[in-house]
Amino acid sequence: MNELTQAITGKAAMSAVEPIAGGKPVGPGALVIFGAGGDLTKRKLIPALYNLVREGLLHDDFAVIGFARQPIGDDGYRAKLEADMREFATSELTPQQWGWLKERVYYCQADFNEPDAFQKLAAVLARVEKERGTRGNALFYLATAPEFFGEVVRKLSGAGLVQETDGRWRRIIVEKPFGRDFESARALNAELRSILDERQIYRIDHYLGKETVQNLMMFRFANGIFEPIWNRRYVDHVQITVAETVGVESRGDYYDKSGCLRDMVPNHIFQLISLVAMEPPISFEADAVRDEQTKVLRAMPPMTPEEVLQRTVRGQYGEGQVGTKEVPAYRATPKVRPDSRTETYVAMKLNIDNWRWTGVPFYLRVGKAMARRYTEIAITFKRPPYTLFRDTPIDKLTPNQIVINVQPDEGISLVFGAKVPGATVRLGRVQMDFRYADHFGSTPSTGYERLLYDAMAGDATLFQRADMVEASWKVVAPLLDVWQSLPPRNFPNYAAGSAGPKEADELLAKDQRSWRPVEA
Numbered sequence: 001m002n003e004l005t006q007a008i009t010g011k012a013a014m015s016a017v018e019p020i021a022g023g024k025p026v027g028p029g030a031l032v033i034f035g036a037g038g039d040l041t042k043r044k045l046i047p048a049l050y051n052l053v054r055e056g057l058l059h060d061d062f063a064v065i066g067f068a069r070q071p072i073g074d075d076g077y078r079a080k081l082e083a084d085m086r087e088f089a090t091s092e093l094t095p096q097q098w099g100w101l102k103e104r105v106y107y108c109q110a111d112f113n114e115p116d117a118f119q120k121l122a123a124v125l126a127r128v129e130k131e132r133g134t135r136g137n138a139l140f141y142l143a144t145a146p147e148f149f150g151e152v153v154r155k156l157s158g159a160g161l162v163q164e165t166d167g168r169w170r171r172i173i174v175e176k177p178f179g180r181d182f183e184s185a186r187a188l189n190a191e192l193r194s195i196l197d198e199r200q201i202y203r204i205d206h207y208l209g210k211e212t213v214q215n216l217m218m219f220r221f222a223n224g225i226f227e228p229i230w231n232r233r234y235v236d237h238v239q240i241t242v243a244e245t246v247g248v249e250s251r252g253d254y255y256d257k258s259g260c261l262r263d264m265v266p267n268h269i270f271q272l273i274s275l276v277a278m279e280p281p282i283s284f285e286a287d288a289v290r291d292e293q294t295k296v297l298r299a300m301p302p303m304t305p306e307e308v309l310q311r312t313v314r315g316q317y318g319e320g321q322v323g324t325k326e327v328p329a330y331r332a333t334p335k336v337r338p339d340s341r342t343e344t345y346v347a348m349k350l351n352i353d354n355w356r357w358t359g360v361p362f363y364l365r366v367g368k369a370m371a372r373r374y375t376e377i378a379i380t381f382k383r384p385p386y387t388l389f390r391d392t393p394i395d396k397l398t399p400n401q402i403v404i405n406v407q408p409d410e411g412i413s414l415v416f417g418a419k420v421p422g423a424t425v426r427l428g429r430v431q432m433d434f435r436y437a438d439h440f441g442s443t444p445s446t447g448y449e450r451l452l453y454d455a456m457a458g459d460a461t462l463f464q465r466a467d468m469v470e471a472s473w474k475v476v477a478p479l480l481d482v483w484q485s486l487p488p489r490n491f492p493n494y495a496a497g498s499a500g501p502k503e504a505d506e507l508l509a510k511d512q513r514s515w516r517p518v519e520a
Helices: 040-053 073-088 095-102 117-132 146-158 182-193 209-222 247-277 286-298 304-310 436-440 449-457 467-486 502-509
Strands: 029-034 063-070 104-108 140-141 172-174 202-203 237-244 310-315 320-322 325-327 347-348 362-367 374-381 401-407 409-418 426-434
Touching: 029 040, 029 117, 029 304, 029 320, 029 436, 029 449, 040 063, 040 073, 040 095, 063 117, 063 146, 073 104, 073 409, 117 146, 140 146, 140 409, 146 172, 146 182, 182 467, 202 401, 209 247, 209 409, 247 286, 247 362, 247 467, 286 467, 304 310, 304 347, 310 502, 347 502, 362 502, 426 436, 426 467
Parallel strands: 029 063, 029 140, 063 104, 140 172, 172 202, 237 362
Antiparallel strands: 237 374, 310 347, 320 325, 347 362, 374 401, 401 409, 409 426
16 A cells, blocks of 8 residues: 555645645646535535645645536536535635635536537546646546446547546546446446556445554554464454444435445445455555455355355344434335335354454444444454363453444454452453544544545555455345345334344354444
């Protein structure tokens, strides 16, 4: 993985603020956002760009081009973004820094179904290159509905906008979901790669923009105390939990066609698993890291139909209370079918059949309308032999755990046993906590800053490669098939504001294990 200190070619930057210590701005270029009037743009992308401005990491020869249908022009789009930023910015808007970014914002009013839409975009890119010195470099962000990914890339190619000539670069960021199943993902990969080189395609997963996720490799491979025990000899099992307190809310139309499995598991969850379980790469170069991640995904054997029934759980929330808020049942959500069989919760037991992890179960669960919002990775180690303590009051040894808190409070905890002070031998559970905010201070972030920076810098380490996407879909394909052929009989099967369906607890109880508590 290239550090922010990597050398960037091109003339010296003149940013709105001085670069952060050790940081250098990316080189000249334009960011083109398809779907520029949407939620992702106003809530994440523009606030992330502003944070990069504050850190001095954007080149003076930089521009943003919004591509959307509304006839509002450059000034109208700038005014809209300014109003959005007053609501969604994660840091204080200052006249100097916001003014620096605002004057670099342009707008292309077009519908990409119009015959001349991409000629209009080509004209705006030429204007921006002349006015802003972007040198013809462009990063196209597809913040559109997934069914338009292939169409937009085809039309960009038809207008000559993805060809890399005269030393310029052209790259595409593709949002999730990348396909609905293995076949559609493979077809989309084939379509994109018939037009673009793999090095031009950046399949984004915003979970990998979180500091704790990026720190997984540093934590594992830069600390001699942890790497030697990170294997089947010492690890009993791994739990990964992604719990959300919100329900589906206004996303009913999309979510009822997708469901929790498609929405979360082949991308977010499997990315976390691959970083936890991968072998040390030969370097932090992008393909070296992704080679090892892909090996983990390929080492997950697809389940048989019988294993799907035994090792997976699906759930759908009914009405309940999350905190002080009453939450209606999923089936009462607007644009959701009243008899919907779509899952809002998934739990499963996965195996990784390689030398390091054979015999160590990976349990994962992800759900909506849960009791508490958090994401964590918990590594539970094997208990030592009890022999030494058989003649003491200690009847159970506390298993050691490393808990990696991904959100909302990013940090790492170490759980171990220690003697309780006193005349008798008693063992207490001790927890040592590291929090990013405590040690390094808090940095305003949307989770997209590092991803946008890396894509503009040409570093694909935190982006999925084609073979990673296809390997992930292969693992979940049997679940999709079985769940499609055998409709759930008991939906809804957990109340909003709970820890999920009881069947998920039974999944671990069969192995004499239990989930870490979810309660708020």
